[in-house]
Amino acid sequence: MHPVPMAGELQSLELCLERHIPPQDLAEVKRILYGGETRKLCLPAAALSSAQERDFELQGYGFDAAPEQLRRPRIVRVGLVQNKIPLPTDTAVAVQVQSWHSSCLHVAALHRRIEEMVEVAAMCGVNIICFQEAWSEYFLLVLIEELCSFVQLAKKYNMVVVSPILERDEIHGGTLWNTAVVISNSGAILGKSRKNHIPRIGDFNESTYYMEGNTGHQVFQTQFGAIAVNICFRRHHPLNWLMYSLNGAEIIFNPSATIGTLSESLWPIEARNAAIANHCFTCPINRVGTEYYKNAFTSGDGGKAHHDLGHFYGSSYVAAPDGSRTPGLSRTRDGLLVVEMDLNLCRQVSDKWNFKMTGRYEMYAAKLAEAVQPRFTPSLIGEEERSAQYNQVLHRK
Numbered sequence: 001m002h003p004v005p006m007a008g009e010l011q012s013l014e015l016c017l018e019r020h021i022p023p024q025d026l027a028e029v030k031r032i033l034y035g036g037e038t039r040k041l042c043l044p045a046a047a048l049s050s051a052q053e054r055d056f057e058l059q060g061y062g063f064d065a066a067p068e069q070l071r072r073p074r075i076v077r078v079g080l081v082q083n084k085i086p087l088p089t090d091t092a093v094a095v096q097v098q099s100w101h102s103s104c105l106h107v108a109a110l111h112r113r114i115e116e117m118v119e120v121a122a123m124c125g126v127n128i129i130c131f132q133e134a135w136s137e138y139f140l141l142v143l144i145e146e147l148c149s150f151v152q153l154a155k156k157y158n159m160v161v162v163s164p165i166l167e168r169d170e171i172h173g174g175t176l177w178n179t180a181v182v183i184s185n186s187g188a189i190l191g192k193s194r195k196n197h198i199p200r201i202g203d204f205n206e207s208t209y210y211m212e213g214n215t216g217h218q219v220f221q222t223q224f225g226a227i228a229v230n231i232c233f234r235r236h237h238p239l240n241w242l243m244y245s246l247n248g249a250e251i252i253f254n255p256s257a258t259i260g261t262l263s264e265s266l267w268p269i270e271a272r273n274a275a276i277a278n279h280c281f282t283c284p285i286n287r288v289g290t291e292y293y294k295n296a297f298t299s300g301d302g303g304k305a306h307h308d309l310g311h312f313y314g315s316s317y318v319a320a321p322d323g324s325r326t327p328g329l330s331r332t333r334d335g336l337l338v339v340e341m342d343l344n345l346c347r348q349v350s351d352k353w354n355f356k357m358t359g360r361y362e363m364y365a366a367k368l369a370e371a372v373q374p375r376f377t378p379s380l381i382g383e384e385e386r387s388a389q390y391n392q393v394l395h396r397k
């Protein structure tokens with residue numbers, strides 16, 4: 001095995017708070033920081049012991065909504081999967097991902113890991129499952145073969161599967177896209193969402209290999225709710241979340257791969273803010289671990305050549321439209337977060353805060369249309385401009 005740099009010693013922020021905040025203050029601290037204590041789900045003993053045997057964390061929480069007179073509760077369980085890559089980065093693709101040597105798909109390390117986590121999700125009654133960004137790692141994937149195993153899983157467990165992959169678009173010159181495929185619980189492929197904002201930050205030089213996605217802000221109506229997928233770097237762009245929400249998304253998944261030094265202080269804020277601003281549930285999922293590359297690289301930013309991007313800090317969580325959120329999964333371990341939610345909460349919070357009603361989108365639409373014009377002049381007034389305006393008025397008098 002390659003030496004793995006030591007990183008990510010803190011297991012989770014929440015565990016740290018539990019350990020160090022005086023017990024009499026803990027509930028109040030959680031209320032202020034997290035919008036209260038999320039209800040703990042009672043998960044089946046068999047699922048808990050399987051997760052332990054398979055060496056991954058399993059946590060479960062629930063968000064409730066008030067009973068309504070005209071609508072039944074709309075309860076759905078989502079599963080968020082975060083995982084390390086089980087084998088070193090330079091292991092042959094066929095071993096790490098899958099092998100096409102036989103006509104039947106031979107599932108290898110990464111698939112096996114994901115499948116055993118999906119199996120536990122099924123034991124927990126998960127209806128919709130989503131994996132981390134580009135969970136299968138490689139560019140060479142042939143979309144159809146990759147999808148076959150997930151179509152089978154979706155049908156087997158009656159589960160909607162959101163599988164973020166690296167897509168090679170043979171019809172359009174082999175263009176590479178960073179894509180999430182949405183597979184219905186019936187096994188039908190509902191569609192895909194391509195990453196439409198590509199990072200050019202730190203070692204995430206993705207613009208050198210992916211194109212900016214062109215699938216817009218499609219929302220998928222599933223049996224369990226209206227879902228959307230906003231891949232990683234897209235979460236920094238509030239208009240992205242807004243567009244999904246305008247198209248009716250009730251749950252927006254954000255499969256990610258991001259590292260501590262770059263984004264860890266933004267992580268708890270951005271998706272949670274999006275849930276509040278758009279009256280929906282958001283599900284940010286982050287990769288975990290530190291991945292070592294044999295060949296040192298730089299990103300032309302003055303930094304020394306290095307062998308890893310940094311520590312992927314996991315910490316996947318779910319945020320609710322009322323601003324409350326679950327604790328995060330571990331910063332260092334593979335994990336499955338099972339979250340039950342009543343989708344009625346979206347409209348209940350919307351009726352209370354009315355951000356969509358008070359959003360004045362027509363005003364912003366007009367102003368944005370002006371701002372993107374080449375001859376746009378920013379409306380910025382300083383003292384000099386102000387006195388010039390007054391002088392003009394006085395002079396005219």
Ligand SMILES: NC(=O)NCCC(=O)O
Pocket residue numbers: 133199201204232233234256257258259262263
């Ligand atoms: N995968 C990816 O887009 N990472 C960029 C860093 C970030 O958005 O936090």
